[in-house]
Amino acid sequence: METTDxxxxxxxxxxxxxxxxxxxxxxxxxxxLAEEGIPVTAFEFGAIxxxxxxxxxxxxxxxxxxxxxxxxxxxxxxxxxxxxxxSLKVVHSQVKSLERTPEGLFSITTPRASFLFxxxxxxxxxxxxxxxxxxxxxxxxxxxxxxxxxxxxxxxKGKDVMVVGGGEAAFQEALYLSTICHSVTLINRRTxxxxxxxxxxxxKSAPNTRIIAPAVTVSCSGDGHLQHVVIxxxxxxxxxxxxTLDVEACFIYIGSDAATAxxxxxxxxxxxxxxxxxxxxxxxxxxxxxxxGDVIDTPLRQVATAVGYGSLAALALxxxxxxxx
Numbered sequence: 335m336e337t338t339d340x341x342x343x344x345x346x347x348x349x350x351x352x353x354x355x356x357x358x359x360x361x362x363x364x365x366x367l368a369e370e371g372i373p374v375t376a377f378e379f380g381a382i383x384x385x386x387x388x389x390x391x392x393x394x395x396x397x398x399x400x401x402x403x404x405x406x407x408x409x410x411x412x413x414x415x416x417x418x419x420x421s422l423k424v425v426h427s428q429v430k431s432l433e434r435t436p437e438g439l440f441s442i443t444t445p446r447a448s449f450l451f452x453x454x455x456x457x458x459x460x461x462x463x464x465x466x467x468x469x470x471x472x473x474x475x476x477x478x479x480x481x482x483x484x485x486x487x488x489x490x491k492g493k494d495v496m497v498v499g500g501g502e503a504a505f506q507e508a509l510y511l512s513t514i515c516h517s518v519t520l521i522n523r524r525t526x527x528x529x530x531x532x533x534x535x536x537x538k539s540a541p542n543t544r545i546i547a548p549a550v551t552v553s554c555s556g557d558g559h560l561q562h563v564v565i566x567x568x569x570x571x572x573x574x575x576x577x578t579l580d581v582e583a584c585f586i587y588i589g590s591d592a593a594t595a596x597x598x599x600x601x602x603x604x605x606x607x608x609x610x611x612x613x614x615x616x617x618x619x620x621x622x623x624x625x626x627g628d629v630i631d632t633p634l635r636q637v638a639t640a641v642g643y644g645s646l647a648a649l650a651l652x653x654x655x656x657x658x659x
Contacts, residue, residue, distance in 0.1 A: 347450070348439060348450045348451070348452060349373070349375055349449060349450065349451050349452070350372055350373045350374070350451065350452055350453070350655065351367055351372050351373070351374045351375070351451060351452065351453050351454070351455070351651055351655070352374070352375050352376070352377065352440070352442055352449065352451040352453075352454045352455070353367070353374055353375075353376045353377070353454075353455045353457055354376075354377045354429055354432065354442070354454065354455070354456050354457060354458050355376075355377070355378060355384065355456070355457040355458040355459055355593075355627070355629070356376055356378035356382045356383070356384070356409070356413065356424075356457075357383060357384025357385065357386065357457060357459045357627055357628070357640060358383070358384065358386060358409070358627065358637045358640035358641045358644065359457040359459075359626040359627025359628070359629075359640040359641065359643050359644035359647070360376060360378070360384075360455070360457035360626070360627070360644060361382065361383075361409045361412055361413060361641075361644065362626075362640070362641040362642075362643075362644030362645050362648070363455050363457060363626055363644035363645065363647050363648040363651075364376055364412075364413065364416060364422055364648075365412060365416065365645075365648075366644070366645045366648035366649060366652075367421075367648045367651065367652065368416050368419070368421035368422060370648070370649075370652040372648075372651070372652055372655065373421070374421070374422050374423075375422075375423045375424075375425060375449065375451070376413075376422060376423070376424050376425070377424075377425045377427065377429050377442065377444070378424060378425075378426060379426065379427060379428040379429075381406070382406060382409050382410045382413055383402075383405070383406030383409045383410070384459045384627075384628075385459060385460070385628075386402050386405060386406050386409075386637060387402065387403070387406050387484075388481070388482045388484060388485065389402040389484060389503075389506070389507075390402060390483060390484045390487075390506065390507060390510035391506075391510070392405050392637060394636055394637075394638065395636070395637045395638050396638065402484065403484075405637070425444060425447075425449075427444040427445060427446060427447075428444060428445065429442055429443070429444060429458075429596045430443045430444060430445060430596060431443045431596050431598050432454065432456070432596055432597050432598060432599065433598045433599065434599050434620060434623075435450070438621070438622065439451065439452060439622075440452075440453070440454045440622065440623065442454070452622060452655060452658065453622040453623070453624070453651045453654055453655060454622065454623055454624070455615075455624045455625070455626055455644075455647045455648065455651060456594070456597065456602075456609050456623070456624070456625045456626070456629055457625070457626045457627045457629060457640075457644060457647070458592075458593040458594065458596075458629050459592075459593055459627055459628045459629055460590035460591060460592055460593055460628045460629065460635075461590055461591060461592075461593045462481050462586075462588075462589075462590050463588055463589050463590055463591060465498070465586050465588050467479070467551045467553065467554045467563060467584065468551075468552070468553045468554070469553070469554050469555070470553055471555060473555050473556055473557065473558070474554050474555060474556045474558070474559065474560050474561075475558070477556075477558065477559040477560060478554075478556065478559050478560025478561075478582060478583050478584060479560065479583070479584050479585075479586065480583060480584070480585050480586070481585070481586055481587070482585075483497075483507035483508075483510050483511050483585050484507070484510065486583070486585075487507075487510065487511050487514055487515070487585075488514065489583070490511075490514075490515055490582055490583045491514045491515065492514075492515065492516050493515055493516055493581075493582045493583065494515065494516050494517045494519075494579075494580060494581045494582060495511055495515050495517070495518055495519075495581050495582060495583040495584070495585065496518070496519045496520070496521065496563060496579055496581045496583070496584050496585070497511065497518060497519070497520045497521070497584075497585045497586075497587065498520075498521055498522075498551065498584060498585070498586045498587065498588060499520075499522060499586065499587035499588050499589070500520075500522035500523070500524060500526070500527040500528055500529065500547070501527070501528040501529055501587060501589060502528065502529045502530065502533060503587040504520065504522070504529065504587035504588075505520070505527070505529040505530075505533040505534055505536075505537050506529075506533055507585060507587060508520050508537055508543070508585070509533065509536055509537045509540065509543075511585065512537070512540040512542055512543050515542070516542065517542045517543070517544075518540075518542060518543045518544075519543075519544050519545075519546060519579055519581065520537065520543070520544070520545050520546070520547075521545075521546045521547060521549040521550070521551070521565055522545070522547040522548065522549065523547075523548055523549070523550055523568055524547065524548055525547045525548055546565065548567055548568055548569060549565045549566065549567060549568070550565060550566065550568045551563055551564070551565055551584075552564040552565060552566050552576065554584070559582070560581065560582060560583060560584060561580065561581075561582065562578050562579065562580055562581070563578070563579045563581055563584060564576060564577070564578050564579075565577055565578075565579060590628075591606070591607055592606070592607045592608045592609065592628070592629045592630075593629065594607050594608070594609060594629060595607075597609070599620055599623070601617075601619040601620060602617045602619070602620050602623055602625075604631060606631070608625075608629065608630055608631040609625030609629050609630050610625075610630075610631075611624065611625040611630050611647075614646065614650045615630075615643060615646045615647035615650050616647075616650050616654070621654070622651075622654055622658075624647040624650055624651055625643075625647065626640070626643040626644045626646070626647035627639075627640040627643050627644060628640060630643065
C-alpha cells in the first residue's frame with residue numbers, strides 16, 4: 335500500500351480529510367469518503383480490521399458468517415482497491431498526537447512526519463485494560479497469558495486452559511477454545527454476565543467447560559511457564575475459598591478503554607476518554623472533528639454498528655467540508 339510517511343516537510347500542505355484507524359469503522363469511513371470524492375489519508379499502525387483480527391468467528395454481521403480472518407481480508411481488499419484508484423493514501427505508522435491549530439486545522443504527528451488536515455475522523459477503537467496475575471516467585475514470567483484466543487489458542491491444543499471475563503468476547507473466545515482444548519474454565523468476578531444468554535448457554539452446554547463465579551485470580555506459578563493459577567471468591571474475607579486451577583494458559587477478556595491517548599484536544603473527550611460525539615458523529619465543541627466505532631460511547635460494540643458509525647461520520651465530514659468551502 336502507498337504511504338506518505340516517508341516524505342517529511344517542514345510546512346506540510348493542508349490536506350482534506352484524515353481517518354485514524356482502519357478497523358470496521360475506519361474502513362467504512364474511507365469507502366464513503368471516496369464515494370463522495372473526498373481525498374483521504376488513513377493512519378493505521380496495526381493490521382487492517384482492528385480487533386476483528388483477534389476474534390475467531392463472526393456471526394452477527396448481515397451478509398457474512400464465518401471466520402473473522404475472511405472478513406478482515408475483505409476489508410484489506412477494499413482498502414487496496416481505494417489505494418489503487420488514487421482515492422486513499424495509507425500511512426502505516428502510529429499517531430503520536432492529534433492537535434487543533436489556532437487556524438482551526440488539525441495537526442497529526444507520527445514518529446516520522448507531521449500532517450495538516452481540514453477534518454478528521456477518529457476511529458482508533460479500543461485497547462485492552464491492564465490485568466496482571468501476581469507472580470510472587472517470578473516462576474512464570476508472563477509466559478502462558480494471552481489476549482487473543484484465535485492467535486494463541488492453537489498452541490494449547492489438547493491442554494487445560496482458563497478464561498477471565500464475563501462479556502461477549504470472553505464467552506465467544508472461550509467457546510472457540512473449547513473446540514481445540516482439553517478443558518476450558520471461565521472465571522468472572524460477578525455471577526452476572528454481560529454476554530448474551532445465547533453465548534453463555536452455548537458455552538455451558540459444551541462437554542469440556544465449566545464456570546466458576548464469583549472468582550478472581552490471586553497468584554500464579556509454574557516452571558518457566560504458567561502451570562497453576564490460584565483463585566478465590568472476592569467476597570471471602572478469609573482464604574477459605576482458595577482453590578488452584580491446573581492450567582497451561584490464561585486468556586484475559588476484562589474489557590477495554592477507548593484508544594485516545596494521542597488526542598490532545600481535551601474538549602473532544604468525555605470523562606472516560608471516549609470521543610464525545612452527537613448523533614451525527616460530530617464533536618460539537620470541535621468543528622471538523624468526528625468519531626466513529628468503538629472509540630465513542632456506545633452501548634453496542636459490533637462490526638455492524640462500527641460500519642454504520644463510520645459511514646455516518648464520513649457523511650457528516652463531507653457536509654462539513656462543503657459548508658467550509
